[in-house]
Amino acid sequence: MTLEHSPLFSPAKIGAFTVKNRLAIAPMIRVSADNAGFMTQAMAQYYREFAEAGFGLIITEGLYTDKRFSQTYRYQPGLSDIEQAKSWQPLIASVNDSNTLLIAQLMHGGALSQHNKYRDHTLAPSPVRPLGKQMTFYYGQGQYALPEQMTTQDIQEAVEGFVAAAVNAKASGFHGVEIHGANGYLLDQFLTPYTNQRSDLYGGPLENRLRLYREILLAVRAAVGDDFIVGVRFSQKKVNDSEHLWPEAIEAAWQTFTMAKNCKVDYIHTTEPQASAPAFANSPSLAALAKHYSGxxxxxxxGIVNGEQALDVLENQEADFIAIGRAALANPRWAEAVRHGKTLHAFDYDMFKPLANLESAKSYFQTRI
Ligand SMILES: Cc1cc2nc3c(=O)[nH]c(=O)nc-3n(C[C@H](O)[C@H](O)[C@H](O)COP(=O)(O)O)c2cc1C
Incomplete structure (x- = not known):
């Protein structure tokens, strides 16, 4: 079925910008930068195809923010200086030609860092070894390192890293930034009681566990002004814990999404295994709660794989935009295919063998043809 004339392809606003349709590429680390943290030509080509195929919004993979403790993966791209940021400019020129917005996701790995060329140990809210094992398809092996507890100075430096990276993103032509507050990385480690055992102003009650989000969002907004998009991503689940639920449940949703609104973010991005599933027992989805509490x-x-599912989320007024992850890896021209009712391929984890990088994907596609 063609969805060309459906609400999926109607424009909508984010901050000062109009997005041409409701389809976004979800942030996805592809460990394909060069060793200096620069974007490569292969990466530019990978992202350009999403723009050419009609996605209204591209959220980049998580980019590390500083040359201290933020880098998380080998061959992860960074925004820690203006040269790294400028390496994205050839892509920015072509997304502008396609009238697609490009948002840089700003990420600090905290205790989940598997590789950091600037430091040889990890920092976290508390010295708690992360659950699970490092991800081998991102060059990891074995247990995560035991992190050191962040001092107030370390926390301040992490905030400064997010601010500097956002300023670099704006200076090099991105349309906005998304603060990665989800999936088990540094900010989420502060939010989560079992990884945050602090007794200072950053630990204990939910309001304290949200303090780092508040500080980063306010500082980033103050630095970039109102004509630049600032968004924030939240999840319950983590890359190393697929069971986690916010312990304060609906109260957490209320406090978290109200906090984001009060920090003058332009959008909230929620991720759950199934976008529309109840977030808590008998509750609306996390997306619907974000909309309800923040406006x-x-x-x-x-978990959205086809256009009909995406349309349902919009028509049920749970969200305004839909971010597509793995389905877009299996079908880089997903937006165009959905628009014209073409057949879609199923996502296959073989694409990430041996690594979740662009090289492995290229070999996979050559055998798929
Ligand atoms: C290879 C890969 C890399 C990812 N990297 C990131 C990332 O850098 N930042 C992030 O917030 N989420 C990341 N994610 C999570 C996705 O953005 C998305 O939440 C997840 O794939 C679920 O959406 P889907 O069902 O549409 O794939 C990644 C997912 C995959 C498959």
């Missing part, structure tokens, strides 16, 4: 544009992500 902001919401991007919903998780």
């Amino acid at each position: 902001l544009p919401v991007i919903a992500n998780g």
